[in-house]
Amino acid sequence: MKKTSKVPFGLFCFLLAVLLTAPLWVLPVFGAVFSGNSHENDFTAAIVDKYDRLNGIEGKKIVFVGGSSLPFGLRCDLIEEEMPDYQVVDFGLYASLGTVVMMDLSLSGIGEGDLVILAPETDPQLYSDFFTPRLFRTSIGDRTDLLDTLSPSRRKEAARAYYPVLYDRIKDRNKAQVPATETYARSSFNEYGDLTTVRKRNRMSGGVDLSKTVSLNVLNNQGFFDEVNDYAKKVRDKGATLLFWFPPINSAAVRFSDQEAESFTALLKSKLDCQLLGSVTDTVYDPVYFYDTNYHLNDEGAKMHTAATVLKLKAFLATE
DSSP states (O other): OOOOOOHHHHHHHHHHHHHHHHHHHHHHHHHHOOOOOOOTTGGGGGHOOOHHHHHHHOOOOOEEESTTHHHHHHHHHHHHHOTTEEEEEEEOGGGGOHHHHHHHHGGGGGOTTTTTEEOOOOTTTTTTTTOHHHHHHHHHHHHHGGGGGOHHHHHHHHHTTTTHHHHHEEEEEEEOOOOOOOOOSGBBBTSSOOBOSOOOOOOOOGSTTTTOOOOOOTOOOOHHHHHHHHHHHHHHHOOEEEEEEEOOEGGGGGGHHHHHHHHHHHHHHHHSSEEEEOOOGGGGGGGGBBBBBOOOOOHHHHHHHHHHHHHHHHHHHOOO
């Protein structure tokens, strides 16, 4: 009888080690061999720049954490002019990444005396533990060090996304990058993390996107509240303060009454282990100040929302 050849034990162990450690070295090696990365100027690739700025600042900071309403709605340079004791970081990026991953990432750069402003869009996806590991892995490129900042459960999810992302990277390696002139591009962010592209007027038909109206009764998510409270504890442990704030909201998209807004504010006060800067009605603005979504402000709107935010921060510090 013909004997079946066996793989030597040493070779088997070597092959197993290669397979198990592939996520640690294949993507960096691939990046070195194939220098072109078609996703390098993606809007979400700015997550690396925001992370590096946050972790590169010494001294007290004001750190805004959330989604895309932050880069569309803030002028961090104006905040620094009004509050010169702080350096300001716009750590908001994109709803499809999820609020929780931005909280995870921000913790590495928060220090003694910082003010952390959590301001997700009033949307069920952002008021949840939603996370897109594949988009996150694509966005960070070869910067696998950012994986270490994730919570254990989200790190596992990101690990499972490794091979799909590697496949996408190979498949898209000859695809053209997002043009530098695009609004939704990594190159559109300034050093603070704000968007610098000119946004003069509302581009939405009728001044509002009626497919994305804003209701508050869908935002009672205990899982999200638990995530925020865990984040609040970690922020306090670093000697910093967490405050909860609201995004700009297009008044034409509002589908809640003043009474519902009061109830929602009361709900957050009862559920969150951090102070609110104000009420959800404080950031409801006229449609003329919005750009291309019910949360994205144009240039004039960004100045107005920045001024409103500074007033709230100064009022908080005065009480402290």
